[in-house]
Amino acid sequence: MSQSADKILDHFNLFREPEYKEMFAKKKAEFEYPVPAEDLQHTIEWTKTADYREKNFAREALTVNPAKACQPLGAVFAANGFEGTLPFVHGSQGCVAYYRSHFSRHFKEPTSCVSSSMTEDAAVFGGLNNMIDGLANAHSLYKPKMIAVSTTCMAEVIGDDINAYIKTAKEKGSVPQEYDVPFAHTPAFVGSHITGYDNALMGVIKHFWDGKAGTVPALVREPNDSINFIGGFDGYVVGNNREIRRIFDQFDINYTMLCDPSDAWDTPTDGEFRMYDGGTTLEDTANALHAKATIVMQSISTEKTAAFIEAHGQEVVHLHHPVGVAGTDKLLMELSRITGKDIPEELTRERGRLVDAIADSSAHLHGKKFALYGDPDLMLGLTAFLLELGAEPVHVLSTNGNKDWAEKVQALLDASPFGKNCHAYPGKDLWHMRSLLFTEPVDFLIGNTYGKYLDRDTKTPLIRIGFPIFDRHHKHRYPVWGYQGSLNVLVTILDKIFDEMDNDTNGIATTDYSFDIIR
């Protein structure tokens, strides 16, 4: 027996004790009927080969370890960005349990969201009663200012008309007639979580601008000098939105952040649970129609919303998750152009500091090879930044990126000498990435938490940037946008490079001549 009250061993060490190791070996040998060791070894090696890669890339139907989630997740994200808003997902209830868990594991925060809990009878007769009762219950219990409705694939497959259902529910008194219930269809079998974000955000904006589903006259645009900002589906929303506010404040710009869950996903522990906190006010959402222009930080994540805003007469500035010097320059110069205001001196100094930091560290970045995967806009931003650092983004993969996205990545790669021999992989998954890492190895991998399996299998050190990050804490509190945010990204990358350098040179009397005290 290895366990003792003095030194309690948990799963990290308990199962390495001899009595457990012996037990595991016996279980395997006597009861698991394992594949012969030589077959196992042979297959392990085979999966590392070009032959396996070819077969792996020939896949047409199977997806293994994708880097994307489904639409309603993004819809819940978007709803959570509005003042006092309760996300309401119409369909099966298990989905909502999954979205809430998923966000809570990333942000380490509560995520409130309700389901209309449809079951077999609703599959046959439609979910009207679920909508009627669901809105009434949610409204009575949780007293939201607004309920934002989206749908699961179940409701979409059976074709529930949620617009009509909401109207009927209002007639039945579930919520007051004038109560705001924007909605969006968010079928899980189209696009990904970023599509759901886009649809749901557009649903909310459309509700306020276009006459609340035909119940009031549409608003008439009276242009003013305000600027709208839309961040897109963003795992760093807590840190990023605060950083963006700081930048806008330095410019002294009137602005509306359309969808801002940065407070809802960062409430204090002070004895009170705040189900709602912060967020874009409903009034500001309506008034955003009158803004001079809208900055869209992740265009691919906000395609339809951007088009909707443009159709209402506003200029839209399309960005792709800018990270780094040139990316942030563009953001600030666009802000300056639109508002006619000079770029504040303090931000100019921050730019210089970022350039200073890059210059200080570039010897360790130059020519380093990277593989990266994640949402399409994030990939464009990071690819541009890596090229700026003199690093080589060899494999750029996005499960929810399409051909257009790949062309955009290719254009970035073609424009830089560091982009030679680098490629974009649209619609591929992390099992494809595994083959890429074995057949064309790189120095580092950038991705979300699931990349740790690739790190383990291929020994490519993982730098955690993306969504979700489950196994490191508080990263979402630090921005990755603006010059300050870019500095955070730079340091995150450098920390891993230096850690690996030390790990690789700490062999006593073998490699530790390079175990330098100054790097």
Added chain:
Amino acid sequence: MSVTAEARVTGAELIEEVLKAYPEKSAKRRAKHLTVHEEGKSDCDVKSNIKSLPGVMTVRGCAYAGSKGVVWGPIKDMIHISHGPVGCGQYSWASRRNYYIGTTGIDSFGTMQFTSDFQEKDIVFGGDKKLEKIIDEIEVLFPLNKGISIQSECPIGLIGDDIEAVAKKKTKEYDGKTIVPVRCEGFRGVSQSLGHHIANDTIRDFIFDKVDPEKNKFVATPYDVAIIGDYNIGGDAWSSRILLEEMGLRVIAQWSGDGSIAELENTPKAKLNILHCYRSMNYISRHMEEKYGIPWVEYNFFGPSKIEESLRKIAGFFDDSIKEKTEEVIAKYKALTDAVIEKYKTRLQGKRVMLFVGGLRPRHVIGAYEDLGMEVVGTGYEFGHNDDYQRTTDYVKDGTLIYDDVTGYEFEKFVEAIQPDLVGSGIKEKYVFQKMGVPFRQMHSWDYSGPYHGYDGFAIFARDMDMAINNPVWALTKTPWKK
């Protein structure tokens, strides 16, 4: 008025108060799920296993979660396809901590996400052709897999796909390979629970009834038992198995944590099925009793009192040599548990706990808390049935608040009023209560710790509860300059 009678009155008032927030119709329905336990009753007197109300923020999941997430997912040498859109498999990917040993991606697949990633055209034209192709691709790229299960997501049953026909066809094509179609669409039933049942039935139909009993050349002994309903969360099944082996028993299968398909296939040769999670695997245990005459016994490996009782209960099915060894095992671990209790009891004595979990835990962990001098003052099941609530009466004291399928609103209000020293529930609840300044432990995932089963696990359990309750951070939640 006695203390417990007082608790009953306060509890009843609390329930009444909470129900006021609902629309009338809903209040009536929720009232049936909430009660204050009266000692001596054979039932908790709550309604259970019925539909959750729409819009109330139930904690419950779905049938897919019960089948793929709980029962089938941990079988490590099979590939489990999340069949339908991408999300379900993504959110349940490796999040349940079913530990296993194996080379992932080569001979084991537990922490991987295989999905058919349905697109609109699959909904319109059906997904059967795609499923066939997926199975072919799996056979090429993962040649050492020992079986495939098809875990249906919502659309499958709605668009009329015939996954049974695909499975049958491919089984034939791949020389009798085990391919299991599972109809666990998320809209079926009212919670995870039906998913467990459906998954149990598919093990019966596609493993027991289809596989040649002589396939594995298995040599039985009089001491063969199978662990049923332990998902090896944080290694629970391992810290249980070690005790059974020390008793002289031979554990021929683990269902399903760190389990393999051969273990499932050989289970009908067991002499006794020992059942931990009654809720999720009583179905298959009853089936094996009826069909193969294998008795089954429920046990509880949380905390020394219940472990000791359970070890003797299991030993009761065997001869004296086992019974003797069992006493030796109990004696062997006595020093450890005494030391653990001595170390932690003074720090935890009298602390009050509220639970809301799934499966067996709302009752099973109560003994472990009591071993540490703690008291469970409220408990409830996410997806329990009436037989769970009946079993609960053996564990709970008079005046305990019982809440079935608790809603977010109710749970928050109950905790606010009762002010327990610890709440044990899930990830969705964790941060709500921590914000309120209430210590919390996730009692599904063991909050990334564990194991909690067995004697080795009890030490960790005690340490973790102490760590949560006596964390210095709770002294910091009140801002000193705020009144």
